Amino acid sequence: MLRSFRKVSLMKQILYLIVLMLIILLISFMVSNLIARNIIEKKVADSSKKIMLQIEETMVSFFSDMDGISYSLLYSPTIQSYLSSTNVLSRILMDKEIVSEFSSTLSLKKNMKGIQLYDSEGTMITSIGRAVEPSTKKRVSSIEYTVLHPNQLNATYYTIAVPVYNLQNNYVLRDYRGMCVFIMDVANLNSILSKSKISNHSELLLVDQNNNIIAGTDGAINTEEMDKLKKWSEDPRYIVQNITLSYNGWKIISVIPKKELLQDLDIIERLNVATYLIIFSIFCLFLLIFYSRILKPVKALLDFIKSYAKSGGPRRFNVVYYNEIGVLANNLNQMLDNIDQLSRNVQIVQKQMYETEIIKKQMEISAYRNQINPHFLYNTLESIRAIALYHKVGEIADITASLSNMFRYSVKGTHLVTIRDEIIHLKEYAKIIEFRFGGKIQIVIQTDESLLAVQTLKMLLQPIVENAVFHGLEKKIDPGTVLVRIESTTVKKCKITIQDDGCGMEEQQLRNLSKSLQQFMTPGNTVNDEKLGIGLSNIYRRIKLFYEDEAKLTIDSILNKGTTVSITFPIYRQTEEGGS
Template sequence: MKFYHRLSLSHQIHLLFAIAVVMTLGISVGFYYVTFESLRAREEQYMYDMMAQVAQKTEDFTASADYLAEAVADASSAVHLLRETNKTKKWRYRQSLNRLFSDIARSNSSVTNIVLLDTTGKVYGFNGLDYSLVNRLDSLYSLFSPDNCADGFMAPLYASDKDIPYYANIRTVYDTGTYENRKLGFCIIIGTCDPLYEACRNTSSMGSSLFMILNDKGEVIVRSQDADAAAERDIVHSLLSRGEALFSAEIDGKKYLLSQYAPLPSTDWLIASAVPYREFDSGLREFRNLALLSVLFLLGIYLLLGHMTVSSITVPLNRIIHFIKRGPDYTLRNHVEIEERNELGYLADQINLMLDQISELTDTALRNQTRMYAIELAHHQARLSALQSQINPHFLYNTLDAIQGLTYLGRIEDIRTAVSSLSAIMRYSIKGEAMVRVSSELLCIRKYLQIIDIRFVNRFTFHISIPDRVMDYEMPRFLLQPLVENAIFHGLEPKTGKGTLSLSSELRGNSVIHFRCADDGIGIAPEELERLRGRLLDAPESPDPSLAEKYDGIGLTNIHLRLRLLYGSPYGLSIESAPGQGTVICLDFPATVPEQV
């Protein structure tokens, strides 16, 4: 009870409603289960009774075939025919047997052929013999081989052009007129299994139920309907591997009720059936529909009562709670709407009044804060402009110095190319927005390297590796050129022999762009590197031209300050170097996509 009282009003009502629904469903399911099991037991007994009917019809069929076989095997004319060597007498006995067989065959319409076979393999046929059928069955099953003849039934036998199976009932013919009682030959009665098929088909009253007659080898003689070969094979295997008369088995994802009837007295045949459990369920459809309607009726009453309670209490209460949970960004600009004019409506009016007062106070605070932010933003923009203005004169000085060297050498064409590249770089650095695409910055770098390559012929090797996925991101204008300039003039130019500079980039975590500028120049002395790192770590808020470094100008500190002003302290510039092993400078700043105009 303590747990119940600790719940909110809404949860208490919903808990009571859930308990009532669960109890109703439990009672309905229990009643349905008991009734279902009772009806299923009756269906199982009904199915077993049908199995007994099939067994009885099959036993009548085999008994009739046995009677014919025994009548022929015991007929004196048959004994004389197989024992006699005189052709004339054989012909007389054969005619006598023709009349006898005609009379006997009338009692069993399934018989198609009656054949006598002596011990040497000679075949004697009689009136109505279907030579074509007999020859096909003999070629497939060697019926007329004395070595294969054994008393009993053979089935199923299939002709090559027919689907209906045949059976063969074999009886040994003995010489009963002598004391030797020697074997004279065999009587073979061949007949169609149509009566067995009709017995299975007429007994099957369910749409997907399968009744079968199997021989002692597990082969299907007849079945009530066609079935999937794999499923039928699994059904037969389950029946033969278990000796139970009635059991359940899951085959190919479906649950079946399997049953088998003991082998018939005159044969080793087995009566079997397989009925999907969904067939039993179909008989309960009306009961299931009635139970479902009852449950829906009770649930409807519960829903109506629950709706009346919830709509008057919990819905307004939940609306107030959800309104408050949406946070101040929403609540300060909106009012909670409650239609009920009870205690909850009064509570909603007081909340709206309180929110109006808070919103008025918040607006005043925001206006004051906005003015302060505008002043600070203008201050930062002025510092950023001052930093960028320091770059262009410094770069121009170094580039003009390189062009001056070309004039001493008299390389007029190279001067023209260098001046054209310098003009493009100056236009890029002065005109346009403060933020550019990486691809534009890379084009500026290539122009600059073109000037350097003219000035220092075959001195340096440049490697630029920028992934395509980075090209469309945004970065500050004229950010990379000072890195390249610093590497050439302070790292590679003082080096004896050729030097290599590589510029690469990667996108880390889809949120940070990382640039890496590495050279194999003279490197930086440890004490100088420590001093430079200290300058970057303790960089002043406002750049001072008097603090320019002796060996790298103002470029590196300038770049670091620009990144800090634009993106904050997590981003900026880092340096790794050692004397004689080159220098690596890395930049990190957020990956942003330019706004579409």
């Protein structure tokens, strides 16, 4: 599939990708809208549940207050005496006190509209406030809540029936004395429900155990709303929740129309559609610009390249657009110019490379010409050392051993050694120099111990020290010293300084020497200057070939003061080469 897609033209690939992006974008809009709907419905359902719990808490608190009021009233000495008396005259005389207590109780709650008192036989003996039909149930054993049906004052009221017992008797005997009925207005319940509406068209209803509506957010309750309640519970367009009051078994029912909740989401959907159309238009504009400003110039550039590959010549691409394609075309023209220039220079470069190869072969031939059978030389030197030891001439034995070690080191195959090896080799040379000049010339070595394991080119120190001895100190009458100092710099490079206090050289001679060293690296150029010495010229070329521009060799000299040669090269390059 991917391989066949690669064979399709670039324009079709872009078109396919845009269609794919539009499909993905459409799906993402639909999925995000569905997720948003579900999240909103869940959030609203959770909020509605919390509100109903708060309403339940408020109503339970209200009913709890009513319990306290009823107990305070019904178990007062006056009421207890009134219900205990069987004498009609006594009750008539106490009516004024009973009415007074009932009036005081009615003033405690605004929605308490009346009180009816029944004796143990179920006969209503006194009442106050709102006149309603006597309760059909004449005896209750516990507190009961009853809704007055629509034909009874349009369900505006409900009753709380509380049993009354004799406080003087044992609790187990429960001497029943009568019943008190409180007539309650539902206005306060309507107010509680109205204040808790989530949206304008949502409904909060309070129903009893028989699903009769007691109160609602709209106040007046009718039969039509009771019919709607059944439909709402079965209609998926509404979110219907309910919670049961533990106090009396009534239910709080929340009805929320989903359409009203998702009105804001509909606006977002319309914005999504508008955004989708705008993106589609932008993609169409992109295709147009892509074809006219990119694809068409690229095709023209490809046609030019194909034709140029066959014909060649000085012809160049005509640049029309000055965007990235124009830059590419300019670079192509510049590249063709460079190719023409390079084709003219290739013979010169090949000639220089050929000369360099000839120099390399000449150096190899010179090295082969100077080779001596090492085993023959080792055996000869060992024989000389043995004769010296036999005749007890220790100095000849020592100098012969040093010479043997130097030769063995110089012909060793590897071209990379450690600085420790170079110092050991230099010390063998120092023994020979000390013996030859009778201690007149001393070689002092100062080394940073942390650099001993660093690898470097072989035969780097001894040739330069040899130049210092023979060109600087040998002609000097007074004793001389060659100081070899090896240290690290702040830029992670190794610096070798070889300083003598010999004859030095004039400023013009120093400039000629430095210039000769620079020319020594020019391809096709050879230097044959005895003042350079084979050691110094060879070392300069070797460090430049190996380290390139990261290595540096400098020469400082003052006439009759001495000469200083400094070599700097990177440590990391040595470590990498040495480890390879």
